[in-house]
Amino acid sequence: MNKNKEKLLNSRYRAEKRFQFYGKSAIFLALLFLTIFIFKIFSTGYTAFQKTWLIVPVTFDAETMYLDENPSKEDLEDADYFDLALQTMFNLDKSATEKQQNDLKRMVSYFFEREIKRELLNDPSLIGKTKDVYLTASDDLDQVFKGNYPRDLPEDQRRVTDYQLKIFDQLVEQGRVESKFNLSFFTYPDSREAELAGIASSFMGSIFSILVCLVIAFPVAVLAAIYLEEFAPKNRFTDFIEVNINNLAAVPSIVFGLLGLGILLAVFQLPRSTPLVGGITLSLMTLPTIIIACRASLKAVPPSIREAALAMGASKMQTTMHHTVPLSMPGTLSGTIIGLAQALGETAPLILIGMVAFVNTIPGSPLDPAASLPVQIYIWAESAERGFVEKVSACIMVLLGFLIIMNLFAQIIRHKFEKKWS
Amino acid sequence: MKKNGVKMIKINSKNVDVFYGKKQALFNINLDIEENQVTALIGPSGCGKSTFLRCLNRMNDVIDICRVKGQIIINDFDINDKSCDVVRLREKIGMVFQKPNPFPKTIYENISYGPTIHGMAQSKNEMDEIVENSLKKAALWEEVKDRLHEPGTGLSGGQQQRLCIARAISVKPEVILMDEPCSALDPIATAQIEELIDELKKDHTIIIVTHSMAQAARVSQNTGFFHLGELIEHGSTDKIFKNPENKRTQDYITGRFG
Numbered sequence: 134m135n136k137n138k139e140k141l142l143n144s145r146y147r148a149e150k151r152f153q154f155y156g157k158s159a160i161f162l163a164l165l166f167l168t169i170f171i172f173k174i175f176s177t178g179y180t181a182f183q184k185t186w187l188i189v190p191v192t193f194d195a196e197t198m199y200l201d202e203n204p205s206k207e208d209l210e211d212a213d214y215f216d217l218a219l220q221t222m223f224n225l226d227k228s229a230t231e232k233q234q235n236d237l238k239r240m241v242s243y244f245f246e247r248e249i250k251r252e253l254l255n256d257p258s259l260i261g262k263t264k265d266v267y268l269t270a271s272d273d274l275d276q277v278f279k280g281n282y283p284r285d286l287p288e289d290q291r292r293v294t295d296y297q298l299k300i301f302d303q304l305v306e307q308g309r310v311e312s313k314f315n316l317s318f319f320t321y322p323d324s325r326e327a328e329l330a331g332i333a334s335s336f337m338g339s340i341f342s343i344l345v346c347l348v349i350a351f352p353v354a355v356l357a358a359i360y361l362e363e364f365a366p367k368n369r370f371t372d373f374i375e376v377n378i379n380n381l382a383a384v385p386s387i388v389f390g391l392l393g394l395g396i397l398l399a400v401f402q403l404p405r406s407t408p409l410v411g412g413i414t415l416s417l418m419t420l421p422t423i424i425i426a427c428r429a430s431l432k433a434v435p436p437s438i439r440e441a442a443l444a445m446g447a448s449k450m451q452t453t454m455h456h457t458v459p460l461s462m463p464g465t466l467s468g469t470i471i472g473l474a475q476a477l478g479e480t481a482p483l484i485l486i487g488m489v490a491f492v493n494t495i496p497g498s499p500l501d502p503a504a505s506l507p508v509q510i511y512i513w514a515e516s517a518e519r520g521f522v523e524k525v526s527a528c529i530m531v532l533l534g535f536l537i538i539m540n541l542f543a544q545i546i547r548h549k550f551e552k553k554w555s
Numbered sequence: 556m557k558k559n560g561v562k563m564i565k566i567n568s569k570n571v572d573v574f575y576g577k578k579q580a581l582f583n584i585n586l587d588i589e590e591n592q593v594t595a596l597i598g599p600s601g602c603g604k605s606t607f608l609r610c611l612n613r614m615n616d617v618i619d620i621c622r623v624k625g626q627i628i629i630n631d632f633d634i635n636d637k638s639c640d641v642v643r644l645r646e647k648i649g650m651v652f653q654k655p656n657p658f659p660k661t662i663y664e665n666i667s668y669g670p671t672i673h674g675m676a677q678s679k680n681e682m683d684e685i686v687e688n689s690l691k692k693a694a695l696w697e698e699v700k701d702r703l704h705e706p707g708t709g710l711s712g713g714q715q716q717r718l719c720i721a722r723a724i725s726v727k728p729e730v731i732l733m734d735e736p737c738s739a740l741d742p743i744a745t746a747q748i749e750e751l752i753d754e755l756k757k758d759h760t761i762i763i764v765t766h767s768m769a770q771a772a773r774v775s776q777n778t779g780f781f782h783l784g785e786l787i788e789h790g791s792t793d794k795i796f797k798n799p800e801n802k803r804t805q806d807y808i809t810g811r812f813g
Contacts, residue, residue, distance in 0.1 A: 367619060440614065448642055
């Protein structure tokens, strides 16, 4: 008898140990995947925050710019810098053939003309003088300099010619190649050229979409939740509504995209590709999340508080607005932020309403066409150029950073304001 | 209190039945409550004494499935009548609950809430006065006067309960209902509250539900004994405790069940 008991006890201990082992290995696996994922993104993405510049001597020759003597500010503004810019690049190798000159031109971005112009506009006294100017290197050379480009491929499989590599190596030797923080990644809109592509338009697009989403979803969801939780009679009809709100939260997001396409764009003729439409579509998706969070936190307010207010002669409305709703706000707000964070990472519905269009302007309002961060990732991931590979990872990092900040904020709100009432 | 030798009746309940869904919780309760006296309602758990108490300020309205039948007449007015405004009624009939439930706000805001929503103070000074008087009446002023703007939830259990009493009397109710106000408190806090109840009966009619027969004997002038949803016996506390008419009352008082 005693032996049996001991056996039973031992097997219980073993069962617990086994269970703990399974739990620990599950956590270990999850952490492992997460680490691999983050490591992969960081290792491919961190180079995107550096940008390679070629430092090229530019001789601001008035004749090449077809300028008269003593040009005014307007003249400088209107002058033709293309020949000057071309000449600058050709000067790197004076004995270049025509084909090689073409290669030389392709060593910098097509912004080189503008970069030279900006230099002169900043300092008009440079006319007739020579100055070193920073020119954005082409994305291929950028990748070569960062060591991401396999130089040992045969030339016909490379986008960089042997000639370009030769000139580039010379420049490196002369210290005329420099890597600096890639500010343009944050300030430029999207571009077909990887070296010029930035996240400004998609970042602003995301911000505007989220704001529209917040402005629409939050009041509607909170009002719906308060009514359902505090005022609505409990009957079959309200049960039906509750079940369907929960169902709505589980609807695949692409369905909301179709709804946006079919109703907002087709019926209401709202401007396509804009954060306004994107935000409305996302708000449909966020609505059930906020309703559920708000109802849960209303439910969590102890009934004794409601009774206390009612017994003081507060009306139902006063009880709700003075006591229940303020007490439920921390939970509601953190639920809202988590809903918004979900919306921020949403891609499919935005693709359907046209926010996947190539936008090379920075939107100034929710009515301007824009992309969004996750869609930007999608667009870049589709591009063939090597320069976009690191951009994809960098954009993911920005998006993740954004999400982490939002979730942190949700946590802070919850902890800071919930302390009050225990 | 007697006026011209006649006991003044504050609350008069006639044939009160209460149902939770299909289950009947109170059967034909007829009970008169005397003005400016403490009436204790005693009885074993689940006997319906709290349910009856909650009928008096219509707190049972909150429970969807609860229905109340019969008349409860306060100041010549049936509170179960459709024309009765619940908000006005609850201004006149305050309530203190079993568990102290101060609002998660400051002590000051806890007291000022009732007067604010009922528009009882015209100025800040008036409100300060109401708050001070209420706290003094609840014997809490000395303990909290220096920290009126600290959260009420930071007080001890007994202080919280006195805060709730102060909150209830801030709107000058005619009747105060107390639902086992001391069941969550230690003996010292209980003694303070009992003393307070005795003081409060000068200005208010008090009805207290209690599990403790000793407490009922200490604080009340009248007692009603409930059992299984019926009012078995009521009368002066002296009589109920010393000379009960009903066998069940006697058994309960002497501790044979309950």
